[in-house]
Amino acid sequence: MDNHGTDVARLWLLGNDLDKAAPTGSIVLTDENGTPYNGETTDDEGLGVLPNGDFLLTSEGHPNAAEGEHEQPKIRIFGIDGRQKDELPVPELFDINCRGQAVHNKSLEALTVSPSGHQIVVGNEYALKNDSPSGKDIATTARRALVYRDDVKGAKGQWKLVKQVAFKAADVNMGITEFAAIGEDGFLVLERSWDQTHGYGIKLAYAHGIAAAPDVSDVASLSKSADSSFLPVTELADFGGKLTLGAQFKPNAQYTDANPLLDNFEDLVITHADDNGRLDLSLLTDNNFDTTETTRIVNVQIDRSVFVADPSNGDGQQHGATIQRPSGAGLGGSTVRLAHTGAAVTAVFMLAAVTLTSGLVLIAGRRLRISRE
Numbered sequence: 001m002d003n004h005g006t007d008v009a010r011l012w013l014l015g016n017d018l019d020k021a022a023p024t025g026s027i028v029l030t031d032e033n034g035t036p037y038n039g040e041t042t043d044d045e046g047l048g049v050l051p052n053g054d055f056l057l058t059s060e061g062h063p064n065a066a067e068g069e070h071e072q073p074k075i076r077i078f079g080i081d082g083r084q085k086d087e088l089p090v091p092e093l094f095d096i097n098c099r100g101q102a103v104h105n106k107s108l109e110a111l112t113v114s115p116s117g118h119q120i121v122v123g124n125e126y127a128l129k130n131d132s133p134s135g136k137d138i139a140t141t142a143r144r145a146l147v148y149r150d151d152v153k154g155a156k157g158q159w160k161l162v163k164q165v166a167f168k169a170a171d172v173n174m175g176i177t178e179f180a181a182i183g184e185d186g187f188l189v190l191e192r193s194w195d196q197t198h199g200y201g202i203k204l205a206y207a208h209g210i211a212a213a214p215d216v217s218d219v220a221s222l223s224k225s226a227d228s229s230f231l232p233v234t235e236l237a238d239f240g241g242k243l244t245l246g247a248q249f250k251p252n253a254q255y256t257d258a259n260p261l262l263d264n265f266e267d268l269v270i271t272h273a274d275d276n277g278r279l280d281l282s283l284l285t286d287n288n289f290d291t292t293e294t295t296r297i298v299n300v301q302i303d304r305s306v307f308v309a310d311p312s313n314g315d316g317q318q319h320g321a322t323i324q325r326p327s328g329a330g331l332g333g334s335t336v337r338l339a340h341t342g343a344a345v346t347a348v349f350m351l352a353a354v355t356l357t358s359g360l361v362l363i364a365g366r367r368l369r370i371s372r373e
Helices: 366-370
Strands: 010-013 025-028 044-049 055-059 074-078 084-087 108-113 119-124 142-149 160-168 175-182 186-195 199-208 233-238 265-273 278-285 296-303 321-325 334-338 350-353
Touching (some): 044 175, 055 108, 074 108, 108 186, 119 175, 186 265, 199 265
Parallel strands (some): 175 265
Antiparallel strands (some): 044 055, 055 074, 108 119, 119 142, 142 160, 175 186, 199 233, 265 278, 278 296, 296 350, 321 334
16 A cells, blocks of 8 residues: 555455455554554555565655655565565665655655565666756656575575666656566566646566676766666557546546546556466556546556567567457457557556555555466
């Protein structure tokens, strides 16, 4: 749940059938002493599940910190009972206001755990100020991510920050809201933008090459860095177009000329991967505690050959992919062919609305564990 006044911080569990999603329970998040966190002490965003069942959460920092006041984003580990067990080190560069270069409410947002359970990648929502040409704003596509491992020399079973990697967002207005690991070397990237006239823009991309990527920890500014300093990124889908799946704006919505299906998508999880290369994804919205927005899950099927070269073809090149629309729910069956042209993709497939009074709901529990099988 996103931060909201003195409301207690918690994880919502949504069960195992996201076609009929509904809250089945919750876990209250507390500090080491058992005192519950709330909307005035944390701003939880990214979520991952570690192999031992512990929860990993990013916080964008103390949401009520005044301008100029120290505000440190956090990466915390919680037990299955919701009590905090540990905290990962975050470089001062990612601090807000006092010592760092991050911006309030635009810091550590995306998080994913690799299928092996040995790697964590945490991404900043927007740029660090020093990475922009001016050094004073976030008007740049450059984004940084922190890579942690627990199986490297000196880690001794503890998580160790091994490098920072850089990649580029689709444009300066795109916030990085979530990652989903594909193996150890790449991850899906969910990007979101918003403006008052057109509403939300949602894109899905694939960044890869973590192992070979240069460590940019000591790079003061990425504004003049060569392309080789950034992870290669392939845009997979631009969820624009007219397909609405019956979604409607709420009566008091601020904008009605956009696609009502496109809301504030902030979560992404791989719920299933089969031997034929098909990935099932679930995207989830944050309603911002706003009566004009909807908490919604959209389930997408994608063939990973759209972003991972098929080793059997021998040429090492990326090829087109087939995205299947599942039958059922009155949608019928269809196939959409994608090419690497950046063209808009309207293949958003199954829709489930969730009625909640809270803000961001994080997909937790068994569904995340399925992604590591």
